[in-house]
Each structure stands twice: as structure tokens, then as C-alpha cells.
Amino acid sequence: METKTNNTFSLTDLVQSIKGHPIKTFLICLIAATLSTMDQALFSYAVPSIIDEFDIGLDAIALMLSLSFFVASIAVVVAGVMTDFIGRRRMFIVMMLLSAFFVGCHALADSIETLTLFRVLGFAFAAGLYPITATIVIEVAPARYRGMMSAWLQMSYPIGFSIGAIIASGLLENFGWRSTFYLAFFVMPIALILGLMLKETSRFKRDINHSTANSTQPKTNNRSVSNHIGELFQPQFRSRTIICFFGTFFSNIAIAGITYFLPAFLTQDRSLSDGEAASLLAWTWGIAAIGYIIASYVGEFLLTRRNTVILWQWLGAICLAVTLWSNISAILLIVGLGISTMFFFASECMRMPLVGEIFPTRLRATAAASVGSLAVTTASLIAPLLITKAVPLVGWTVTYTFFGVIPLVIAGLIFSRLENFPTGVEVEELSN
16 A cells, blocks of 8 residues: 655645534534543642642552552453444543542542542543544544644643643642642533534444435444454454554553543652642643644644654653653653653644544444554553652663553554555445
8 A cells, every 4th residue: 555645734725624513513622622621630730739748658649540540451441342332422521520630539549448439430431432422533634634633632631731730839839739639620511611622523424324215235233342353453443453552552641641640759869839830830831732732733744644653652762761860950850751751642633533534434433442442451550559669669760661662662653663654545445
């Protein structure tokens, strides 16, 4: 297959192509994903205070996170399959509402057991939302700008963490960690408004109608869940499924370790206060967002999505290694961590559309959940256990080298085995 990419960019053409329904749908999904990410980010900033209040160790936090990701690993697959069965819009509303509710309940927890329960439920529903929003954007975006719009959607991650850091830096110092979680309750009415504004995708409705009319086409609503998931391992999809799963898994070992333990790294290894760490991270995530914009352009117009994913992962590994092993000031630490995350976090913004567009409509949400989000949650389940065991033995720098830098290199090697699909063509041409 020829691996050409679009070689020109026109702002006028972009505006004309995405105006109306595509940009409205994109903005709804971006707001939803950003708010959900912000809700989840609040927990990482509250970790040092939670440790102090409940008199627990970092290993207890690791178990809490791992349990959350274990349940989320199941939830994302269920959410993906249900999204392919009953529709994108319905599942969007359910996942966003329940996620916000249980995150808000964090503030009411009177024991570490209750907090763990709310954490597990809140993250499970939030994890289910991400492949849904990614699927929606892939299906409504014009082919020429699908990668760019999908990449912009992934900016919800650094933006959400940056907003969460700004909020946390003020509230933690003055009102305590519980105050940050009350904000999640305000997300619930916003979720209802966004759900009412969102329309079901025409690709999903057309696929359902086509499968009903065509007896040779697999009928999504009439076949078993096991057959539906099993189709991912049919000969035409098997290598894509395996490569994308393990490539995503290794890159997210690094991403999970950085995301949830960077505040602890800054307070324990670099001697910053909770507020100072949150403020520093607000700048770090802001810098990281730039990488998403650059990656969206490179992956759409200069390189293929696969090659952009590989390049961004390897550049992120190099920058992270230099930052970890350098004795630098707080300002340079912001720059170093920002550039590092700008690359390897932003590699996700090309991986998501890559996974979404190489599987057919009837499998798209299931693939996004099973191949993408399941790999993310599995890696995020394992990473906290590895990191909290390693830190007391070898320290933060060596730990992040083994479970940050090296997994990124491995991920790039794995993705190099994937066929180099072209960009800027209709998804049906890639997914069959």
C-alpha cells in the first residue's frame, strides 16, 4: 500500500471542511474529555495530602491505583462493545455523568476504603468515556483533517491536567485536598447539556442500517459479544490488533508512571511543596500541549501517523533521560519535563486516530477500547506497582529510567512492525 501523506495545508480549506456539524461535535467531545481528565487529575495532586491524612504509604496509593485500573480495564471493553451496540451518544452521556458523580464523592470519603471505592468507580467510568469521544471524532471528521482533529482531541489530556493543577495549587494550600473534588459535582449538569447537544454519528446509523439490510454483513446488534470481540483476531485484523495493543501498553507504562507519580517525585526527590509541585506541573502540562499541535500537523501533512508515533516516542525517551540525569533548576526542570511530555504524551494523539481508522465502523469503538484503552489501563495497573517497589530500592531517577525511558524505546520498536498506512483517505479504505 502506498504511504503518501497530504503535502499541503490550507487554513481556508480547513475552516470550510470542518465548519458546522464536525466542529460542533469536536468541541463537545473536547470539553467532555477535558473536564473528565481534570476530574481525574485532581487525585494525583491530592496524593501527598491523602497520604498524610490517612497515615498510609506510597504502596497503599499504588494498590488503590492498580485496583482502579484493573476495574477500568474491564469497564473500557464493556463500554466499547456497548457503544458499538447501542450507540455513541447514549454511552457518552452515561459515562460522563457517572464519572463526575463518583469523583465528587471523593470529598465525602471518611476512610481509605471508601475513598478507594469512589476512586475505582470514578476512574472506571472516565476510562470508558475516552474511546467513545475518540470514535465520535474519527467518524465525523473530514478524511483530510481526521488525524489533526483527533490529535486536537487528545489535547484534553494536558489541558485537563493543567487546569487541574491550577485549581489544585490554590485549593490544596488553603482549603485541603477534599475541596478540590467538590468541583466534580458541577460537571454533572454540564454533562447533560453536552449530551443533549451531541448527535449520533451518521456512520454508526448507516452501518446499523446497512448490516440490517445486507445478510452477508455481520449484524452488530444480533451477534454475540464474544464473536464481536473475536473479529479483532480474524486474519485481516490480527497483526494490527496485537501490534497496536503491545505498542500502546509499553508507551503507557511510561505515561502512567509520569502522570500519577510526578507530584510525588517532585516533592520527595526535588524537595518541592505540594503547592509548588502543582504549580510546576501546570506549566509542564501547558508546554506538553504544544506537542499535540505539532504532532497533529506532522502526522497529517509530513509523515504518516505510524512514523509520527515512533518519532515522538523516541524523542520523548531521549528528552526524559536527559532531564532525569541532569542537576537543573526548577525553571529548567519545567522546560525539561515539558519537552519530554510534549513528545511522548503527544505520541498518543497520533496513536488514537491510527487505531481508530484501521478498523471498520462495526468494530471501531470496540477496537479503540480493547486495543487502545485496555492496553492503557493494563499498563496503568502495572506501572504503580513497579514504581513503588523500585523507588525505595534504587531511587526516582533510576526508576523512571527503567519504567519511563526504556518502555518508550520498546514501544517505538513495536509500532515499527505495523504496516505504514497512508493518511488523508476515507476510513473504509484503510479498515478492510
